[in-house]
Amino acid sequence: MTSYEYAKKKYASLGLDTEAAMERLMSVPVSMHCWQGDDVIGFDSREALSGGIQTTGNYPGRATTPDELMADMKLAFSLIPGSKKVNVHACYAIFEDGETVGRDKIEPRHFRRWVEFAKENGMGLDFNPTFFSHPMVKDNLTLSSPDEKVREYWIEHGKACIRIAEYFANETGIPCVMNIWIPDGCKEVPADRYSPRLRFKDSLDKILAEPYDKEKVYITLESKVFGIGLESYTVGSAEFCLSYSTIKGITPLMDNGHYHPTEVVSDKIPALLTFNDKIALHITRGVRWDSDHVVAYDDETREIAKEIVRCNALDRVFIALDYFDASINRVAAWVIGMRNVQKALLAALLTPHARLRDCQENADFTHMFALTEEYKTLPLGDVWDEYCRRAGAPAGTEWIEKVDAYEVSVQSKR
Ligand code: RNT
Ligand code: ZN
Numbered sequence: 001m002t003s004y005e006y007a008k009k010k011y012a013s014l015g016l017d018t019e020a021a022m023e024r025l026m027s028v029p030v031s032m033h034c035w036q037g038d039d040v041i042g043f044d045s046r047e048a049l050s051g052g053i054q055t056t057g058n059y060p061g062r063a064t065t066p067d068e069l070m071a072d073m074k075l076a077f078s079l080i081p082g083s084k085k086v087n088v089h090a091c092y093a094i095f096e097d098g099e100t101v102g103r104d105k106i107e108p109r110h111f112r113r114w115v116e117f118a119k120e121n122g123m124g125l126d127f128n129p130t131f132f133s134h135p136m137v138k139d140n141l142t143l144s145s146p147d148e149k150v151r152e153y154w155i156e157h158g159k160a161c162i163r164i165a166e167y168f169a170n171e172t173g174i175p176c177v178m179n180i181w182i183p184d185g186c187k188e189v190p191a192d193r194y195s196p197r198l199r200f201k202d203s204l205d206k207i208l209a210e211p212y213d214k215e216k217v218y219i220t221l222e223s224k225v226f227g228i229g230l231e232s233y234t235v236g237s238a239e240f241c242l243s244y245s246t247i248k249g250i251t252p253l254m255d256n257g258h259y260h261p262t263e264v265v266s267d268k269i270p271a272l273l274t275f276n277d278k279i280a281l282h283i284t285r286g287v288r289w290d291s292d293h294v295v296a297y298d299d300e301t302r303e304i305a306k307e308i309v310r311c312n313a314l315d316r317v318f319i320a321l322d323y324f325d326a327s328i329n330r331v332a333a334w335v336i337g338m339r340n341v342q343k344a345l346l347a348a349l350l351t352p353h354a355r356l357r358d359c360q361e362n363a364d365f366t367h368m369f370a371l372t373e374e375y376k377t378l379p380l381g382d383v384w385d386e387y388c389r390r391a392g393a394p395a396g397t398e399w400i401e402k403v404d405a406y407e408v409s410v411q412s413k414r
Pocket of ligand 1: 035040053128181222224255282290322
């Protein structure tokens with residue numbers, strides 16, 4: 001008996017079907033963020049990263065051109081099992097023949113190569129307007145700025161991005177998730193918390209006035225509690241973004257680095273699913289702060305996956321990754337985080353939720369706890385390896401050698 005066959009039997013004895021779990025997982029798209037590949041720099045400006053987010057580390061081999069970035073992503077895709085999407089930020093516009101345009105004037109054609117790349121890889125595209133690392137960010141403000149010129153510029157950017165998102169959906173035939181996140185905030189305790197939020201609301205209203213097909217484009221709004229240099233106040237707080245999303249019928253997005261340290265997104269998932277048809281996630285790992293470490297196979301990642309699965313919400317949650325680590329090989333960073341999310345979803349699909357739920361309903365917390373702890377050591381690794389093989393991705397540690405070889409032959413020569 002192979003180790004997979006043994007694992008299959010073991011899970012079957014708990015009423016769990018490993019074949020069905022693998023098949024289900026194969027069709028759940030996880031969106032991979034292009035910005036891990038070049039430390040969130042992009043191609044459209046020479047500005048340093050701003051907006052209260054930061055990459056640390058100086059590992060050699062960063063992608064510096066569209067060709068390099070796409071080649072690196074392509075390698076990562078080959079090492080990650082399951083269904084994927086390409087997540088692009090507006091600052092990754094590709095200008096050709098010496099042309100450059102402002103972010104308020106970007107057009108679908110500036111993303112043509114991303115569409116080709118997504119099609120070549122048989123994937124959909126997600127999109128993000130880029131409200132940071134740009135001279136039009138004034139006093140740390142964009143859509144909430146008191147300067148009407150600044151606000152107007154960024155409103156036009158948001159609208160341009162909706163048109164691009166719709167172009168992505170039309171071209172790929174797969175709906176595009178377009179996520180709005182602004183860094184706006186204050187380092188010091190503000191004198192007025194209200195006016196910036198009123199202006200942010202008005203700006204969002206103006207952006208959403210751009211017509212778009214709601215079957216093709218899902219607009220999400222991401223909240224945040226603080227940023228580097230923006231410690232005392234963020235305009236797009238949790239309450240603001242959640243209220244706005246609900247009222248306007250757009251989709252709330254939770255990034256698990258964006259809450260107070262003892263809050264967990266896993267608990268918020270069923271709360272938001274109660275009121276929203278769809279919700280969106282940025283899965284990340286904050287170490288002591290919103291540090292955007294590579295996602296690990298840790299308790300909270302597993303708990304997030306469990307909530308999605310046991311709420312029967314794999315079709316209702318847009319799963320994307322969002323982190324940026326410049327201290328390790330950047331392709332490895334993608335592969336590790338993406339594989340961990342896939343692994344957590346597989347573990348969630350192979351958890352006897354019905355039995356545990358029964359325990360809870362019957363207030364049998366002894367068995368609920370005891371079984372939860374026992375299930376943690378079921379032979380998931382054998383099913384995971386089988387899943388990787390079936391998906392045409394390397395099982396076990398084989399992928400690491402491929403990244404090592406690529407580092408020597410490609411990345412180290414940059
Ligand atoms: C920042 C947000 C946001 C960005 C990306 C690059 O804290 O998480 O999602 O990380 O847009
Ligand atoms: Zn995020």
